[in-house]
Amino acid sequence: MKKIKKILAIIMCTCLLFSMVGCSKTENNVGLGYTAGTYTGVSKNGKNGPVKVEIKFSKDKIDSVKVTEHKETKGLTDSAIERIPSEVVENQSLNIDAISGATITCDAILEAVADCVKQANGDVEALKAKKVDKNVSNEVVEKRADVVIIGGGATGMSAAISSAQSGAESVIVLEKASSIGGNAIVSGGYFEYISAPDELRPENTEGYTQVIENILAIEPVDEVHADMQKELKKQYDEYLASGSTKVFDSTYLAALDYLQLESYSTPESMFGFATLLDDTANWLTEMGMTWKPLTGIVGYTWPRWSSPLEGYEGHGYFDLFNKTIEKNNYPVEIMTETPGKELIVEDGKVVGVVAKDSKGTEYRIRANKGVVIATGGFSANMEMVKKYNTMWESIEDVTATTNVGTMTGDGIVMAEKVGAQLALMDDIMLFPMADPFTSTTENIVGDDGDALFVNKEGKRFVNETLDRYTLSAAVLEQPDKMHYLISDNTNSLIKDGHTFNGYDVEEMIEGKQLFRADTLEDLAKQIGIDPEVFVATITKYNESAKNFKDEEFGRISFSKNSTIDEAPYYALPRVVARHITGGGLVRDDQYRVLNEKNEPIEGLYAGGEVTAGMSGISSFGDGMYIGKILFEK
Ligand SMILES: Cc1cc2nc3c(=O)[nH]c(=O)nc-3n(C[C@H](O)[C@H](O)[C@H](O)COP(=O)(O)OP(=O)(O)OC[C@H]3O[C@@H](n4cnc5c(N)ncnc54)[C@H](O)[C@@H]3O)c2cc1C
Known part of the structure; x- marks a missing residue:
């Protein structure tokens, strides 16, 4: 009997044990x-x-x-x-x-x-x-506004404000992410401030003078080009006569400068672009924007780039936009986590947008004046990049992107479905200076517009002031497809233990995102380069910088701080990342999206990186013009 009891007890315990194990596997208690x-x-x-x-x-x-x-x-x-x-x-x-x-x-x-x-x-x-109850909604909500803007980044938010300023009574901005800003908010916030006041301009140098002389000496491609050179010469002579020591700039110089970089542009289109930049800087300044001193940036070395003095980098613009909307009580409704899904077309005219929020509620929003596509580029969509790429041999190797995750080309896909024409789709701009661990561009140590690149063999390999396409192609040919940005005490732009953009230097060193040494030899050892080769490279580079003459790579743009000769020295590892897509929707000068026959698709407008040939936060200008075009009488 005792034995039977014991067996029963064992069986019961075993059952209990099984049921407990089972318990941890049931859905509610996992x-x-x-x-x-x-x-x-x-x-x-x-x-x-x-x-x-x-x-x-x-x-x-x-x-x-x-x-x-x-x-x-x-x-x-x-x-x-x-x-x-x-x-x-x-x-x-x-x-x-x-x-x-x-x-x-x-x-x-x-x-x-x-x-x-x-x-x-x-x-x-x-x-x-463990399954989670997702609370899916099947609701369909009808809405109406004067204008519906798809995308709340640079173009979208400036279009919203400009529409309200120009008389729109209701503006809806659909934003896929959980907050506005897109790539523009994570950007360095560098904007081309052509007519910046003297106090923001750096001192002129022989190198800058040389750049202007070269631009004036170029054989003009047409009459417009020749006239622009004449106008620039006149302005430049006036500047020289004024005795100013600050660096020169004008819309003519900017247009002629960019003409050399953009192979598909014309002198006229570049002058239009430079005018947009000037108008936009004035519009932002009138709105209350305050600016940092001008600098050059990688690929665009003329010091005409400024960023918000208040607010962190790209955030400064959106802080200002939010304040402006609030202060003026502008009728702007921003619907976050509500991506535009498709365009509503009636009788060949775009009359609205279907959007869906994260809970599943569908919004069918009709627009009285028009729908604006402002969804940015598609660098975060590797499949789409691969589909259109013909520019880069091994785009699959460029796994990093600097973009926020929502930049997947939705606007291009939506507009293509209603017959929009696409152009320049293979224009995939890579960025030659992203962090190898996080892909960010913002933890730069050094002046990216006045940089020295050294490869893993300790050698320079390119004129660092060239455009980003050339620089990226050059980096992709280096061992391990990476390079180091070398800087020193005077040009590292480190202040109070933080990088120019506020990253903690000690943390970066600890995480091997940055190397620092008191001698060039020690720096070389830390990054696994032969010290002799490295020192020889720096010595030669310093000579070129001092003489504004780089026999090896033909660089002429150097500043007073270009030389690497004051400890501590820094080496910042950098890789190439997918950055900007130059292709997209074709539009006319009224920002109307065109179909394959070059006719406007009624009711449909677009601006910013989603359009062919436009990119950068100069897209604020597209938004500003769109609002005026739609609503100013
Ligand atoms: C890291 C980084 C640094 C940069 N630095 C600079 C710089 O200093 N200066 C400069 O000129 N340029 C810079 N750029 C480029 C610049 O940020 C972009 O070219 C610019 O923001 C393009 O403006 P946009 O309005 O077309 O797109 P964005 O500003 O990117 O805005 C697009 C918006 O559309 C939203 N969206 C996408 N799909 C949908 C959908 N289906 N429905 C609703 N919303 C949608 C996105 O979430 C985003 O908010 C930088 C880019 C990056 C990534």
């Missing part, structure tokens, strides 16, 4: 069972670096999740930092949908959470598999 306590977890990389979280566990649940450290982009990833932790707690799950435009950040947060779960002896795989 992953339950932790070693209670507070844990810190860290991800490998978000967009700009690792994300750290702190989690409190009791023995059967996740009590709280908090992101304690991150370097993710302010604004664009705010909702990810806020929402993902609370959704993990609410659903007791790691099966959480990413937020559009912040996918990498969401993944990093979930990775850091998983790290904590593992430490607390939880079941990561079960939490990842």
Whole structure:
């Protein structure tokens, strides 16, 4: 009898054990069972670096999740930092949908959470598999506005403000990401401020004088070109007579300067572009924009680039736009996480847009005056880049992109479906100076408009002031398709332990994103280069910079700070990344999208990087003009 009791007890215990194991596998209780306590977890990389979280566990649940450290982009990833932790707690799950435009950040947060779960002896795989009630909506909402703008980046937000300023009574901006800004908000914010006041201009140098003389000496391609050169000469003579020591600039110089860079442009179109830049800078300044001193940037070395003095880089513009809308009570409704999906066409005319929010609600929005496509480029869409690329031999190797995740070419696809004409689609601009770990362009140490590039063999390989296509092609031919940007105490632009854009130098050094040494020999050793070769390269480069004469690569643009001769010395590893797409919708001078027969598609407008031949935050100008064209009488 005793024996039977014992066997029964064993059977019961075994059943209990099986049912407990089964319990941890049932849907509602997956992953339950932790070693209670507070844990810190860290991800490998978000967009700009690792994300750290702190989690409190009791023995059967996740009590709280908090992101304690991150370097993710302010604004664009705010909702990810806020929402993902609370959704993990609410659903007791790691099966959480990413937020559009912040996918990498969401993944990093979930990775850091998983790290904590593992430490607390939880079941990561079960939490990842746990189904979450997504609350899907089947609602359809009808709306109407004077203008519907698809995309709330540079073009979209300036079109919204300009429309309101010009008399629009209702403006709807559809934005795919969880906040406005697009690539423009993560950009360095560098805008070509041609008529900047003298106090923002650097001193003139022999190198700059030489550039102007070269532009004036070019054989003109047509009469317009010749007239522009004449006008520039007149302006330049006046400038010389004025005795100014500040660097010269004008719309004629900008137009002729860019004419050399853009193979498909004409002198007339470049003059139009330079005028747009000038009008836009004035419009922004009138709105209240204050500007930093002018500088050159990589690929565009004339010092005419400024960025917001207030607000962080590209953010400065959107801070100003938000303030302007609020202060003037402009009738602008911004619908975030609500991507435009298709255009509504009636009798051959575009009359509205269908959009869908993250809960599944469909919006059918009709536009009285027009629909504006402002969805930017498609560098974040590798499949689309591969589809159109004929420019680069091995685009598959360029896995990094500087873009935010929503830049997937949606506007091009939508417009193509209603018969829009596309052009320049194979114009894929790569950026030759992205961070190898995070793809960011913003943690530059050194002056990217006045740089020295050295490859893994310790040698220079290109005129660093050439355009980005040439520079990227040159980098892709170097060992490991990478290079180092070399700088010193005077041109590293480091201040108070931080880079020009505010990155912590010690953290970068710790993460091997930057190398620093008191001697050139030591710097060479740290990056695995033969010190003798490296020192010889720097010595030769310094000679070229001092004499404004670079016999090896023909560079003439050097500044007073170009030489590398004052410790500490820095080496910043850089790679090539997909950056800007030059192709897109064809439009006329009224910003109307054209069909294959070069006829306007009624009701459809477009501006910015989604259009053929336009890119950069000069797209603010497209938006500004679109608002005026649509609403000014
Ligand atoms: C890292 C980086 C640095 C840069 N630095 C500079 C710089 O210093 N100076 C410069 O001139 N240029 C710079 N650029 C380029 C510049 O940012 C872009 O060319 C410019 O922002 C293009 O403006 P846009 O309005 O066409 O697109 P964006 O400003 O990118 O805006 C497009 C918007 O459309 C949204 N969108 C996309 N699809 C949909 C959809 N289906 N529905 C609704 N919304 C949608 C996107 O989320 C985004 O908000 C930089 C780019 C990057 C990536």
